[in-house]
Amino acid sequence: YGPNKGKKKEVGVTASGTKARLGTIAADTSVYPFGTKIFVPGYGWGVVEDRGGAIKGQRIDLFFNSHRDALQWGRKRVVVEVVYPH
Secondary structure (H helix, E strand, O other): OHHHOOOOOOOOEOOOOOEOOOOEEEEOOOOOOOOOEEEEOOOEEEEEEEOOOOOOOOOEEEOOOOHHHHHHHOOOOOOOEEEOOO
């Protein structure tokens, strides 16, 4: 998908072609298109720059700097603020 379509997957590079970093969000792009800004309480603002096969509907996946940080965050059900791109 995106600018890397047909190329071998590069680790750390998102489907939109950016480098994954704190604030990178993976989502179902039919619900939250690339460029959508989302505020997640306890995490902060992020931008949808990636997608994943297991991320469907209103679920999102947040980038963390370490596996440990991701495990500490865990799975949460929170109300987020969404700003769609124009």
